[in-house]
Amino acid sequence: MTPLLVATGLAMSGRLAPLDLSLPPGTMTAIIGPNGSGKTSLLRSLARIDRPDGSVWIGGENVDRLLPTRRAAVLGFLPAAREMIWPIVVRDLVALGLQRPDSGRVDALLEELELAPLADRQADRLSTGERVRALLARVLAPRPSVLLLDEPLSNLDPYWVMTILQVLRDAADEGAAVLVTLHDLHLLDAFDRVLMMNRGLMVSDAAPDVTIQGSSFADTFRVEPNGPRWRLR
Amino acid sequence: MKWWLLAAVLVTAALGLVTPWAPLMDLIQTDPSVARLLLVELRLPRVLLGLGYGATLGLAGAALQAIFANPLASPDITGSSSGAALGAVLGGYYLGLTGPLTLAGCGAAGALLALLVLFGLAGLRPDTSSLLLAGIAISLAAGALTSLALALAPSPFAFYDAFDWLMGSLDDRSLGQTGAALIPAAVAGLWLIRHSATLDRLALGEDVLAALGHDPGRLRAEVVIASAVAVGACVSVCGAVGFVGLIAPIAARKLTRGHPGRALIPAALIGALLLSGADLLARLAPLGRTIPLGVITAVLGTPLFLWVLLRLRWRLTS
Amino acid sequence: MSAFALAWAASAAMRAASLNLCTDEYLLLLARPGQIASISYLGAEPAESVLWNRARGIHRNRGTLESALQVRPNLILTMGGGGKATVTLAARLGLRVIDLAYPRSIADVRAQAVRVAEAVGASDRTGALLAPLDRLQDHSARAADAAYLAGAGSSLDPVSLGAQWLALAGYRQRLLPNGRLSYELLVTKPPKWLIRSDYRAGQWSRSQAWLNHPLVRRLHGRIIPTDGRVWTCGGLPMIAEVARLRRMPH
Numbered sequence: 001m002t003p004l005l006v007a008t009g010l011a012m013s014g015r016l017a018p019l020d021l022s023l024p025p026g027t028m029t030a031i032i033g034p035n036g037s038g039k040t041s042l043l044r045s046l047a048r049i050d051r052p053d054g055s056v057w058i059g060g061e062n063v064d065r066l067l068p069t070r071r072a073a074v075l076g077f078l079p080a081a082r083e084m085i086w087p088i089v090v091r092d093l094v095a096l097g098l099q100r101p102d103s104g105r106v107d108a109l110l111e112e113l114e115l116a117p118l119a120d121r122q123a124d125r126l127s128t129g130e131r132v133r134a135l136l137a138r139v140l141a142p143r144p145s146v147l148l149l150d151e152p153l154s155n156l157d158p159y160w161v162m163t164i165l166q167v168l169r170d171a172a173d174e175g176a177a178v179l180v181t182l183h184d185l186h187l188l189d190a191f192d193r194v195l196m197m198n199r200g201l202m203v204s205d206a207a208p209d210v211t212i213q214g215s216s217f218a219d220t221f222r223v224e225p226n227g228p229r230w231r232l233r
Numbered sequence: 234m235k236w237w238l239l240a241a242v243l244v245t246a247a248l249g250l251v252t253p254w255a256p257l258m259d260l261i262q263t264d265p266s267v268a269r270l271l272l273v274e275l276r277l278p279r280v281l282l283g284l285g286y287g288a289t290l291g292l293a294g295a296a297l298q299a300i301f302a303n304p305l306a307s308p309d310i311t312g313s314s315s316g317a318a319l320g321a322v323l324g325g326y327y328l329g330l331t332g333p334l335t336l337a338g339c340g341a342a343g344a345l346l347a348l349l350v351l352f353g354l355a356g357l358r359p360d361t362s363s364l365l366l367a368g369i370a371i372s373l374a375a376g377a378l379t380s381l382a383l384a385l386a387p388s389p390f391a392f393y394d395a396f397d398w399l400m401g402s403l404d405d406r407s408l409g410q411t412g413a414a415l416i417p418a419a420v421a422g423l424w425l426i427r428h429s430a431t432l433d434r435l436a437l438g439e440d441v442l443a444a445l446g447h448d449p450g451r452l453r454a455e456v457v458i459a460s461a462v463a464v465g466a467c468v469s470v471c472g473a474v475g476f477v478g479l480i481a482p483i484a485a486r487k488l489t490r491g492h493p494g495r496a497l498i499p500a501a502l503i504g505a506l507l508l509s510g511a512d513l514l515a516r517l518a519p520l521g522r523t524i525p526l527g528v529i530t531a532v533l534g535t536p537l538f539l540w541v542l543l544r545l546r547w548r549l550t551s
Numbered sequence: 552m553s554a555f556a557l558a559w560a561a562s563a564a565m566r567a568a569s570l571n572l573c574t575d576e577y578l579l580l581l582a583r584p585g586q587i588a589s590i591s592y593l594g595a596e597p598a599e600s601v602l603w604n605r606a607r608g609i610h611r612n613r614g615t616l617e618s619a620l621q622v623r624p625n626l627i628l629t630m631g632g633g634g635k636a637t638v639t640l641a642a643r644l645g646l647r648v649i650d651l652a653y654p655r656s657i658a659d660v661r662a663q664a665v666r667v668a669e670a671v672g673a674s675d676r677t678g679a680l681l682a683p684l685d686r687l688q689d690h691s692a693r694a695a696d697a698a699y700l701a702g703a704g705s706s707l708d709p710v711s712l713g714a715q716w717l718a719l720a721g722y723r724q725r726l727l728p729n730g731r732l733s734y735e736l737l738v739t740k741p742p743k744w745l746i747r748s749d750y751r752a753g754q755w756s757r758s759q760a761w762l763n764h765p766l767v768r769r770l771h772g773r774i775i776p777t778d779g780r781v782w783t784c785g786g787l788p789m790i791a792e793v794a795r796l797r798r799m800p801h
Contacts, residue, residue, distance in 0.1 A: 066446060085303070
């Protein structure tokens, strides 16, 4: 299957060693690694933030050459920082993801992420969980081919974790390539592929169960699986 | 677009042209050509400046609030207006650059310098307290330097001009001066309006904006330069007027449901309304006294500013 | 000793210091150079004083008694403000003081000139200096409707000294609201003549810029320029300027 995303020469001095990456369509991939391992840097360089090195091709198009009007439909990025200064209501926030007004699409997204009761609530008055869902709806709105999400599941109740995982799986089923940074290693089963980072290098690229049992996992995280939990190595 | 807002602006402009009513009516009956002269050479510049300067303040304020992601940023609070006055005073009284357009250029340079100093002091993305502290420090310093420059200027009349520069005035400006202020302001203003949609997206954060293919650094530079040119040109003709650039965008965002970029044009209209309204009030002053424009905007604007500050604090602590 | 000899001896030892632009004018015109110990810095300033040329080489004071004391004067000339303390101090130091009030009429100017001349032993000169004034006052002038015009539209009160000089030149200063001309007035009911001061015209300020507005410039046919410096004090140098204005169109 031809990959949807092909990235070469991604690097960020001091944080990410040069690496290449390709993502097939219709898959959910997780990036894991200890704090400071370069997970976020990898995501940001894929999203072409901070004058990145290398090049990223999605669906045969060079992302750097795309006009802003086209980019949102190709690449969706959700940062880890979720601050909202302006009192924009949730409905309008989601609509910001669209180039042209489309209230039908907005309503559908509000439904999907169970935001309908909050549609007229101001974004700076949302709880963390509510805000993630609203911002995620914004990212999903133009149906981007590639979703790059930084810690979308952190600090959420299990209900919302499972709901969002389902939403992401639905997007993948429609052909998107979903790439997510993850802290909670218990959720790895929900993903098709796991990339493990340590000190700016990609040390493993495999299926979830293989990743956890592999030796590089213990080296990277300094813990071993112990039933449903971990034990210190 | 809010038609009632546009209508209110036009009504205020019309009022500005025909107030005071009696002398004008007299003239139209006795000597129509003189009446025309009065309207065109005297009242029209005043009305145009009230609308144009007000619109510039609203527009620049809205744009600055968008890029600083802070509802308190504005030409006066960031020290940009005071910097413009200093630039114009130094250029006009010391460097002999007294032509209206060159004076506007000096104003723009002063405004730009003030904003650059602000970034130097408070960083590129300052939080509210850093922004306020740095901006107010710059305003105070620039204001003090302007007074000093006026006191030491070659012409002893300069000192009496201080009120005009520091508190603003629309009195007795000519059509030529109006053009020198409003043509650069209009060009810069249209440049800012081009970025309305992008500034809306900036509400999602600089990273998201970068991911969408825009350059946040370049956007910031363009907004800063365009605001400096627009505000600088107007200040070089009318002096520094405060609060309009702060209040107009805040009111505009109420109309645009919080969107900072979409608020640019409504903020311009509201700013035009506020400044023209303040000028009408200034002309109602008791006979023989002048109340500078900046005094009226300060008296009306300070309570609003305090209320905004309190609400911001409530929101942060609740 | 004869009165003349006494007077001559007194005048030779005279060391007069003037602390004010207006008293500078009297001193520079009436006293002999050797008698002037110090004048105020304004008197020597080309932008302020028509007599600045005569002030070359003369010590300049800052308008205070203290700044004049270093040249050891024996006569102090002051006008108006600062008078009281200066007079007391000077008396304590054993110096003679002439404290002139602001002149309110041309007659006051005459009387002040005579008084200063007497103090410096130049009474014989006053006749020649005041003769042109006598001639002006002997021939009555027409009274054309006019207004003095200075920076920011400021003008004169019709009862002021300046207005009296203007009347002597054949122009009647109009009574204006707030003592100034507004653009509206210049458009609707402009005076027949505008006697425009060129004081500091070369230096830019808002008040100067006021005079460059199209609504003022369009009246150029009615504008008669005048040297603004003499109008500050309205003293003896006004005589020549009034004579010149007499010859202007009315």
